[in-house]
Amino acid sequence: MKRLCFGRQPADTRYRYHPGMPFSEGLPRSNSTTFSTMSRNFYLTSNKGNMLIGEGATRIFDYDRNYSCMLSVHVLYDAYKGSKEAMDMLNNNFDALVLPMANEIRPNLNHVSLLKVLEQIKIPVVVLGMGMQNEMEDLSALEPATVDLLRWIDERALVFGVRGTQTETWLKKMGFKNPTALGCPSMMLYPENILNIKAPTRKPEDYRFVTAGYLQKKSVRGKQLAKFFTGQKCSYVFQDEIFLFKEELQGRHFFDDARNQLLQNVFEPLVNEAIGTPAPFDKYFYFDSVDAWRQCYGWHDVFIGDRFHGGVAALQVGLPTAILFKDLRVKELSEFFGVPHTTVDKACTMGIEAFMAEFMSEERINAFLDTYRTRLKNFHRHLTEAGLSMTENYQAMLMAA
Known part of the structure; x- marks a missing residue:
């Protein structure tokens, strides 16, 4: 084919x-x-x-x-x-x-x-x-x-x-x-990057985090995520929530397209008001390109967030990643690949240090990688049996896995 x-x-x-x-x-x-x-x-x-x-x-x-x-x-x-x-x-x-x-x-x-x-x-x-x-x-x-x-x-x-x-x-x-x-x-x-992920071993304050979720008006999930990252160096990535701020953004300059970055002085007050608490994020991003998305993640250290494909971009560049969820879609994909995951409620209750110690431990990360190897090989087997060929990068990594 x-x-x-x-x-x-x-x-x-x-x-x-x-x-x-x-x-x-x-x-x-x-x-x-x-x-x-x-x-x-x-x-x-x-x-x-x-x-x-x-x-x-x-x-x-x-x-x-x-x-x-x-x-x-x-x-x-x-x-x-x-x-x-x-x-x-x-x-x-x-x-x-x-x-x-x-x-x-x-x-x-x-x-x-x-x-x-x-x-x-x-x-x-x-x-x-x-x-x-x-x-x-x-x-x-x-x-x-x-x-x-x-x-x-x-x-x-x-x-x-x-x-x-x-x-x-x-x-x-x-x-x-x-x-x-x-x-x-x-x-x-990018299986080679995923299979090279290592568990974070230092304190949260030693890392720059990146997250994604639901920073929108009256969002309990958004408020929980903000509380979870309070006191940390953390960037936030929007996927679709910015378009819920139509009234506030019409007619205003709010986005630096070259940097894929939302202007802090415009967005921080909007987010604070929307979720009813000060947001701890020092950078806000939004991407029209997957390459820019990954390049941005490349200067972060850890992803913990409430969007599965926001987490996929992090995994693709080799960041230790944990997924927070509220619905079946995110839970199903996280479970299938073994990506460390738990509910938004539990993570917020635990706090970031205890969360990382439990869900991003060496044991959890290694268990994820074992599951991922199995999924990788299964995917390859089904698709090649159907007559599709994989790229040489995929083939090489499959042999190494």
């Missing part, structure tokens, strides 16, 4: 060229930092964690990059009104359709266009990272098109890769036969 179409999850904040001429490329964002422009840019990716998912899937496989592409196939379907000519573009130009996914199994999500694409597809389909938003009693909580999508994938996909064991177990309980817990492709991108 040398010609791959990656049909979901953008890997960067880029605009599409809608006429779609041969050799055309989408453009990067402008240097405008108005609230409305940044909101439009956000629409290109939605939650910034999605960039890590899309990027991971597109970079770990070995294929012909001149004859492969990223393409939101449901957008293609809608733009061409489902024409046979449009669907033949997929069938005639690619050897497989790869669908990196996230929490696609949730109520009130309409998958009609994607389902219509799959019903006309003749090439193999590989699904990666599909997961549940929250626990559900049964399939009646989902839109009919989502149920039909799951049935198509279960019956026809070459690989039905889901996020973790909870999603796999629930789907099998609902009668699906082929879902396989493989994790998120973002966790497979």
Whole structure:
């Protein structure tokens, strides 16, 4: 399989060229930092964690990059009104359709266009990272098109890769036969850095922390996170919460695009008021690029936070990482890969020093690495058996693991 179409999850904040001429490329964002422009840019990716998912899937496989592409196939379907000519573009130009996914199994999500694409597809389909938003009693909580999508994938996909064991177990309980817990492709991108992670051994005050979470109005989680890091050197990374401050930010200069940094004098008062307590963070970041995200993390020492893919970026650069959670998505992925994790409530009650001693000990970090090696090898086995090849970096690290 040398010609791959990656049909979901953008890997960067880029605009599409809608006429779609041969050799055309989408453009990067402008240097405008108005609230409305940044909101439009956000629409290109939605939650910034999605960039890590899309990027991971597109970079770990070995294929012909001149004859492969990223393409939101449901957008293609809608733009061409489902024409046979449009669907033949997929069938005639690619050897497989790869669908990196996230929490696609949730109520009130309409998958009609994607389902219509799959019903006309003749090439193999590989699904990666599909997961549940929250626990559900049964399939009646989902839109009919989502149920039909799951049935198509279960019956026809070459690989039905889901996020973790909870999603796999629930789907099998609902009668699906082929879902396989493989994790998120973002966790497979830099295994050499992940496997070189060492447990932090010094006091918290000796480290520069980076975190992510939910600093938004009346957020209990945001207030807890602020309390947890009080007295520490810590940076905070926004993923989508800045757009909840629309009224306060309209018409103001609040972002340094070159540094990917929110202006402290603008944001600190807003955050303090939103969470009802002084925030301890001395730097605030927001990223439209995964490369900038990782480079920023590279001058930090430890990640502890309430966003799984914020933690993935830290793991990719080799930072000791622990995940705090409130919902199934984060808990499922953390458990599947063995990343040290606990609830936001427990971490806040313990305090940072006791938390690190328990959850980021050498024993915990080594247990995570053992689990990660198993997941890495399992992912490789399933995907190569399906006919996909991995890059030489991945192959070399697999041998070393």
